[in-house]
Amino acid sequence: MPRISESTVRRLSHYLRVLEEVEAEGKRMISSHRLAEREGITSAQVRKDLSYFGSFGRRGLGYNVAHLREEIRTILGLERRWRVGVVGAGNIGAALLAYRGFEKQGFDVVAVFDRDPARIGVKLDHHEVQDVASLPAVAAREGVEIGVIATPLRAAQDVADLLVAAGVRGILNFAPRKLFVPPHIALRTVDMAMEFESLSFALTQGRAPRRRRARG
Amino acid sequence: MPRISESTVRRLSHYLRVLEEVEAEGKRMISSHRLAEREGITSAQVRKDLSYFGSFGRRGLGYNVAHLREEIRTILGLERRWRVGVVGAGNIGAALLAYRGFEKQGFDVVAVFDRDPARIGVKLDHHEVQDVASLPAVAAREGVEIGVIATPLRAAQDVADLLVAAGVRGILNFAPRKLFVPPHIALRTVDMAMEFESLSFALTQGRAPRRRRARG
DNA sequence: GCCGCATTGTGAAAACATTCACCTGAGGAC
DNA sequence: GTCCTCAGGTGAATGTTTTCACAATGCGGC
Numbered sequence: 001m002p003r004i005s006e007s008t009v010r011r012l013s014h015y016l017r018v019l020e021e022v023e024a025e026g027k028r029m030i031s032s033h034r035l036a037e038r039e040g041i042t043s044a045q046v047r048k049d050l051s052y053f054g055s056f057g058r059r060g061l062g063y064n065v066a067h068l069r070e071e072i073r074t075i076l077g078l079e080r081r082w083r084v085g086v087v088g089a090g091n092i093g094a095a096l097l098a099y100r101g102f103e104k105q106g107f108d109v110v111a112v113f114d115r116d117p118a119r120i121g122v123k124l125d126h127h128e129v130q131d132v133a134s135l136p137a138v139a140a141r142e143g144v145e146i147g148v149i150a151t152p153l154r155a156a157q158d159v160a161d162l163l164v165a166a167g168v169r170g171i172l173n174f175a176p177r178k179l180f181v182p183p184h185i186a187l188r189t190v191d192m193a194m195e196f197e198s199l200s201f202a203l204t205q206g207r208a209p210r211r212r213r214a215r216g
Numbered sequence: 217m218p219r220i221s222e223s224t225v226r227r228l229s230h231y232l233r234v235l236e237e238v239e240a241e242g243k244r245m246i247s248s249h250r251l252a253e254r255e256g257i258t259s260a261q262v263r264k265d266l267s268y269f270g271s272f273g274r275r276g277l278g279y280n281v282a283h284l285r286e287e288i289r290t291i292l293g294l295e296r297r298w299r300v301g302v303v304g305a306g307n308i309g310a311a312l313l314a315y316r317g318f319e320k321q322g323f324d325v326v327a328v329f330d331r332d333p334a335r336i337g338v339k340l341d342h343h344e345v346q347d348v349a350s351l352p353a354v355a356a357r358e359g360v361e362i363g364v365i366a367t368p369l370r371a372a373q374d375v376a377d378l379l380v381a382a383g384v385r386g387i388l389n390f391a392p393r394k395l396f397v398p399p400h401i402a403l404r405t406v407d408m409a410m411e412f413e414s415l416s417f418a419l420t421q422g423r424a425p426r427r428r429r430a431r432g
Numbered sequence: 433g434c435c436g437c438a439t440t441g442t443g444a445a446a447a448c449a450t451t452c453a454c455c456t457g458a459g460g461a462c
Numbered sequence: 463g464t465c466c467t468c469a470g471g472t473g474a475a476t477g478t479t480t481t482c483a484c485a486a487t488g489c490g491g492c
Contacts (some may be wrong), residue, residue, distance in 0.1 A: 005479070009417045013410040017393065031439060039394055043439090044481055051441055059440040059487040076413050077420025091311030096408070098307045101392070107412050146415055170415040172408075176317070177233065178255060186418035188411045192312070192388075194229040195404045196323050197292050199362055199386040201225050202402035204293030221449070247469060259469090260451055267471060275470045276458035 008049045012072050014039050015046065019069040031062035081106045083143050085168070087159045088150035089114040089122070089129045092174050096148060097125040110142045111135075115155070132159070139166035146170045153177060224265045228288055230255050231262070235285040247278035297322045299359050301384070303375050304366035305330040305338070305345045308390050312364060313341040326358045327351075331371070348375070355382035365389045 018038045022030055032043040032050075039046075050056055050063075056071050057063040073079055084107050086093050096102070097109060112124055113132040120131050130138060139147075147163035149156050149171060156175035163171055170186040173179055176193045234254045238246055248259040248266075255262075266272055266279075272287050273279040289295055300323050302309050312318070313325060328340055329348040336347050346354060355363075363379035365372050365387060372391035379387055386402040389395055392409045 004417075004421075006414065007479075009414050010410055012417075013407070013413045014394065016413070017409075033439080040396070042481065044483090045479095047439095047441060048480075055441065057440050058489095060438050060489060062439065075417070077416040078413065082412075082416060082419075091307070091314045095307030095311045099408075101409055102412060105409060105412065106416070145419065146412075170419050172411055172415060178230065180256075186415055188415055190406060190408060190411055191229075192315075192406060193317055193321060194226055195388055195406055196298075196318060196321065196362075197229045197232075197294065198222070198225050199388060199402055199404055200293040200298060200322070201220075201228075201291070203298075203361065203386050205220075223449075249469080258451065260453095261449095263470060264450075264472080271471070273470050274458065275456065276468050278469065 002052060004052055008052065009076070011039070011041070011045070011049050012076055015049075016069065016072045016076065016078075019065055019072070023065050023069060027065055029062045030065050030068075032057070035063070078106045081108055082146055083108055083110045084146045084148060085109070085111045085113065085135070085139055085142070085144035085163070086148045086150060087113045087132060087135070087163070088148075088152075088155075088174075089116075089119045089124055090150065090152075092150040093148075094124060096150065097127065107146070110144060111138050113138075115151075132162070135162055136166045139163070139168065144168055146172065149173045149175055149179075151175060218268060220268055224268065225292070227255070227257070227261070227265050228292055231265075232285060232288045232292065232294075235281055235288070239281050239285060243281055245278045246281050246284075248273070251279070294322045297324055298362050299324055299326045300362045300364060301325070301327045301329065301351070301355055301358070301360035301379070302364045302366060303329045303348060303351070303379070304364075304368075304371075304390075305332075305335045305340055306366065306368075308366040309364075310340060312366065313343065323362070326360060327354050329354075331367075348378070351378055352382045355379070355384065360384055362386045362388065365391055365395075367391060369393055 015035060018035060019030070032046040036043040036046045053075050054071070056068050086096060086109055089112055093112065097112065109127060112127040112129050113135050114120060114129050115132045119129050122129050144166065145168060147168040147170070149159050151159055153175050156173065156177060157179055160171060160173070160179045160181055164181055164185055168185070171179070171181060171188070173187060173189040176191045179187060179189070181187050231251060234251060235246070248262040252259040252262045269291050270287070272284050302312060302325055305328055309328065313328065325343060328343040328345050329351050330336060330345050331348045335345050338345050360382065361384060363384040363386070365375050367375055369391050372389065372393060373395055376387060376389070376395045376397055380397055380401055384401070387395070387397060387404070389403060389405040392407045395403060395405070397403050
């Protein structure tokens with residue numbers, strides 16, 4: 001199996017969502033062409049992405065919706081539940097906690113931390129906010145595997161170090177800066193400022209970007 | 217000038233942030249090597265990215281920090297201010313409004329909309345939430361150029377259509393689905409569920425992704 | 433059972449992005 | 463002024479991702 005590119009993984013997430021939609025519509029089968037159509041990419045891309053992991057379709061028929069959904073869930077590691085710790089109980093943290101969608105996909109927030117004494121002890125969407133000083137102990141006890149950094153910029157690297165020391169294996173970072181973590185830690189950064197700037201660039205150039213990104 | 221890739225634009229945003237940091241530290245010059253170091257990429261990449269737009273450095277010396285910062289701001293279209301309308305006054309909308317960073321970079325929220333009567337009229341961070349029904353009129357009057365979709369999934373496509381009809385040129389979408397917009401509209405989607413799934417994949421594979429993405 | 437149509441899976445080609453390697457220009461030491 | 467070192471710019475090479483195009487099915491109709 002070749003190394004799987006980040007773009008392929010992102011598309012798998014999209015396929016999964018389309019499959020869930022299509023399934024809700026009661027369809028049993030779907031072709032790569034129609035799977036692609038909904039995503040704004042080519043059918044060859046869909047087939048190539050899936051071919052990295054096996055042969056899930058049937059020639060002449062397409063893919064069985066429920067079966068492919070399960071296969072993709074397995075590939076993405078969504079057949080189990082993940083224990084998530086959120087650091088930073090400000091707006092972004094609150095938005096994450098309020099959004100029920102993650103739980104549905106298998107991500108359970110098991111602890112919320114903040115440094116601000118005014119926030120510690122407050123109940124935020126069923127979770128009592130704990131002092132970040134207790135993170136190492138709590139993360140270990142709760143078996144936190146994924147840490148979310150929703151703190152101000154200046155605290156982000158320290159929190160990342162803390163999470164790594166606490167044994168977290170993956171980090172989702174909302175602070176607008178590169179974080180340095182050991183190579184065995186998976187890190188993803190969501191940088192909204194960068195998205196705004198990318199829009200600004202596109203608008204300034206006077207044209208939308210090429211199609212395969214234009215439908216992001 | 218060749219077509220500029222999305223990756224290059226994203227790196228420009230990063231360079232800009234590094235330059236602002238370095239400037240705050242009082243440094244006058246910076247080499248492509250040190251600019252790259254902070255970003256976890258190669259110096260050749262930095263030079264190549266910049267070379268698409270011109271020659272900003274001096275051989276033997278590196279780049280003048282303040283000058284390069286200004287050049288990149290110009291390239292990204294940040295020498296002007298952008299008028300932003302936010303649709304959806306829930307958690308994500310509130311998080312965006314509360315974050316002062318965007319204003320600082322040139323993005324001014326000039327209107328906030330929601331459909332929920334319980335939210336309409338409420339003041340959210342200096343902005344009175346308006347009925348989404350008034351979006352066409354208000355967006356035109358206020359000259360909204362960038363629309364942010366922070367609504368629930370099911371409303372996202374309708375809101376996108378509304379924004380396009382109102383003359384918006386760029387859309388930043390937080391709803392976890394592909395939106396269809398005309399080709400002349402720039403669209404970026406921030407999909408947090410996808411980021412979680414990408415992390416799940418990486419952890420399931422038992423290895424972090426290759427380095428150039430690992431330091432995202 | 434055979435034909436025709438639909439649709440997958442996949443090597444090969446093309447497009448795209450990154451890295452290399454070297455030429456060139458700039459300043460400092462003496 | 464000459465030499466040495468540093469570091470940007472850039473064509474070529476390499477690596478990666480996407481697209482093409484077609485052989486290999488699988489099914490329905492008759």
